[in-house]
Amino acid sequence: MIDPTLPLVGLVGGVLAGVSPCVLPVLPVVLLGSAADAERTSRSRPVAIVAGLVLSFSLFTLFGAVVLSLLHLPTGVIRWAGIGALLVLGAAMLLPPLERLLERPFARLPQRVPALKSDGAAGGFVLGLALGAVYVPCAGPVLAAIALAGASDTIGPRTLILTAAFAVGTAIPLLAIALTGHRLAERVRVLQRHGRAIRIAGGAVVIALAVALALNVTDLIQRRVPDYTQAVGDRLGAAALAPQVAGDGSLQQCQQAAFTGTLELSDCGRAPELTGIERWLGGEPLTLAGLRGKVVLIDFWAYSCINCQRELPHVQAWWKNYRDNGFQVIGVHTPEYAFEHDAGNIAAGARKLGLTFPVAVDNRTATWTAYRNVAWPAGYLIDAEGTVRLVTLGEGHYDKTEAAIRSLLSAARPGTALPPATDVPDATPRDRDRTPELYLGSEKQRGFSGAGDYAGTRLFTLPDIVRPNTFALAGTWTVGAEDIRAGEGAAITLAYAAQKVYLNVGGTGSLTVTEGGATRTIAVDGPPDIRTVVDRPSSGTGTVDIALSPGLAAYSFTFG
Numbered sequence: 001m002i003d004p005t006l007p008l009v010g011l012v013g014g015v016l017a018g019v020s021p022c023v024l025p026v027l028p029v030v031l032l033g034s035a036a037d038a039e040r041t042s043r044s045r046p047v048a049i050v051a052g053l054v055l056s057f058s059l060f061t062l063f064g065a066v067v068l069s070l071l072h073l074p075t076g077v078i079r080w081a082g083i084g085a086l087l088v089l090g091a092a093m094l095l096p097p098l099e100r101l102l103e104r105p106f107a108r109l110p111q112r113v114p115a116l117k118s119d120g121a122a123g124g125f126v127l128g129l130a131l132g133a134v135y136v137p138c139a140g141p142v143l144a145a146i147a148l149a150g151a152s153d154t155i156g157p158r159t160l161i162l163t164a165a166f167a168v169g170t171a172i173p174l175l176a177i178a179l180t181g182h183r184l185a186e187r188v189r190v191l192q193r194h195g196r197a198i199r200i201a202g203g204a205v206v207i208a209l210a211v212a213l214a215l216n217v218t219d220l221i222q223r224r225v226p227d228y229t230q231a232v233g234d235r236l237g238a239a240a241l242a243p244q245v246a247g248d249g250s251l252q253q254c255q256q257a258a259f260t261g262t263l264e265l266s267d268c269g270r271a272p273e274l275t276g277i278e279r280w281l282g283g284e285p286l287t288l289a290g291l292r293g294k295v296v297l298i299d300f301w302a303y304s305c306i307n308c309q310r311e312l313p314h315v316q317a318w319w320k321n322y323r324d325n326g327f328q329v330i331g332v333h334t335p336e337y338a339f340e341h342d343a344g345n346i347a348a349g350a351r352k353l354g355l356t357f358p359v360a361v362d363n364r365t366a367t368w369t370a371y372r373n374v375a376w377p378a379g380y381l382i383d384a385e386g387t388v389r390l391v392t393l394g395e396g397h398y399d400k401t402e403a404a405i406r407s408l409l410s411a412a413r414p415g416t417a418l419p420p421a422t423d424v425p426d427a428t429p430r431d432r433d434r435t436p437e438l439y440l441g442s443e444k445q446r447g448f449s450g451a452g453d454y455a456g457t458r459l460f461t462l463p464d465i466v467r468p469n470t471f472a473l474a475g476t477w478t479v480g481a482e483d484i485r486a487g488e489g490a491a492i493t494l495a496y497a498a499q500k501v502y503l504n505v506g507g508t509g510s511l512t513v514t515e516g517g518a519t520r521t522i523a524v525d526g527p528p529d530i531r532t533v534v535d536r537p538s539s540g541t542g543t544v545d546i547a548l549s550p551g552l553a554a555y556s557f558t559f560g
Contacts, residue, residue: 094200289386
């Protein structure tokens with residue numbers, strides 16, 4: 001049954017995306033593109049621009065991952081195609097013959113779509129299509145849920161309703177801006193007399209936007225403007241991800257209980273089957289149907305996730321302790337980074353952690369989506385009848401989880417003598433004020449406080465002061481979507497609050513770590529994984545300098 005609040009979730013999520021800092025760079029194009037030559041163009045042009053933007057924004061998010069996967073193309077193709085289209089369209093606004101040439105294909109559209117055949121509307125629609133393509137990464141939490149469904153081939157009525165509602169919500173603020181630009185151009189005489197000049201200015205702005213996108217200059221705006229929509233957007237994203245499961249309980253309710261730390265056995269609904277698994281490591285393929293009669297723990301993890309690395313020793317201990325008593329652990333490895341798709345890297349990560357239970361490689365996030373999971377690590381404890389009875393999100397509460405495992409094992413096999421409970425130290429950080437995870441790549445960058453643009457290959461200079469919970473760069477770096485790659489003299493200065501600091505880094509070379517006058521060297525050789533760069537006796541604030549050999553790629557800082 002479809003949740004009746006789902007359209008509202010999509011609608012509000014769309015409105016938030018339409019007013020979020022992520023779309024700020026595109027607003028001048030929407031405004032000037034709608035106002036350009038208002039005396040010549042029809043009033044349908046603003047509608048056409050927004051329609052094209054919302055349509056491509058939604059469709060590329062919904063189907064883009066599947067299409068790129070089938071064609072074996074990199075994920076950045078859509079964005080670069082949009083940038084190229086913007087350059088051509090900007091030139092067309094400067095050169096009317098070129099614009100008429102681009103609009104000519106729309107003249108063949110059926111008569112039942114007259115809006116696109118009006119003066120200027122066809123060009124506006126094409127402009128909107130290009131804008132939508134370059135702003136696919138602007139998806140908020142709700143549209144991210146839609147993208148996840150598309151990437152895992154789980155598109156159904158629920159996803160389509162959410163997408164349609166999101167499209168309507170996004171269109172509302174953007175259409176208001178587009179109509180404002182057009183009406184100003186219609187009513188202000190000065191603008192009417194200079195329609196051609198406005199059109200030239202609009203073309204220049206479109207070209208400037210394309211160049212800024214290509215050089216990642218627009219990221220600067222998104223970093224400097226606080227995300228005033230994040231808090232509400234995160235809650236809506238969780239609602240979009242949470243399914244409605246038949247029965248006395250639901251996965252959604254159990255996930256919400258896990259967020260609050262309420263860990264009690266309950267009816268969380270029928271466990272979704274494992275789906276879309278590319279390969280199995282450390283064992284033969286398994287199904288929940290084939291494991292009926294056993295107590296099963298589905299544990300979502302990623303090998304370079306520090307939270308997972310602290311949680312997995314407990315999972316391994318439970319597997320070793322109870323596997324002869326009808327207990328089965330399945331580690332579902334769902335990647336966060338591109339390098340975590342590599343089966344060799346996953347296998348090496350599992351060996352490093354000493355994992356011996358079967359690992360399902362969920363590279364297309366299909367099983368993650370089936371469970372509507374939202375975190376690494378996450379555990380779904382399933383009883384012998386195939387019902388999810390407990391959900392855990394994040395670290396900690398291992399004693400309660402093990403008590404639940406023992407209870408379900410005793411219920412499944414009455415009279416069975418269980419071994420003593422495991423005794424693995426709980427390494428969950430207790431400092432609530434520690435620095436949050438800092439991503440270094442441009443797509444999710446957070447915490448950069450250095451000077452200059454955070455884009456491309458350039459020489460960075462340290463600021464006079466590195467603010468708390470931020471990092472700054474020195475030397476030559478190449479900023480990529482997921483990582484930053486070290487060049488000559490590359491170094492990072494990090495101001496943190498934590499007991500331990502971890503850097504996710506890969507390649508061949510070394511890290512030279514300096515703090516408090518002491519210097520040590522850490523060898524790096526192999527695929528990206530976390531390295532401990534700070535290990536203090538207790539939690540506190542500090543500043544550490546890390547010099548990286550040329551060629552090393554750094555992805556994120558995490559803290560313990």
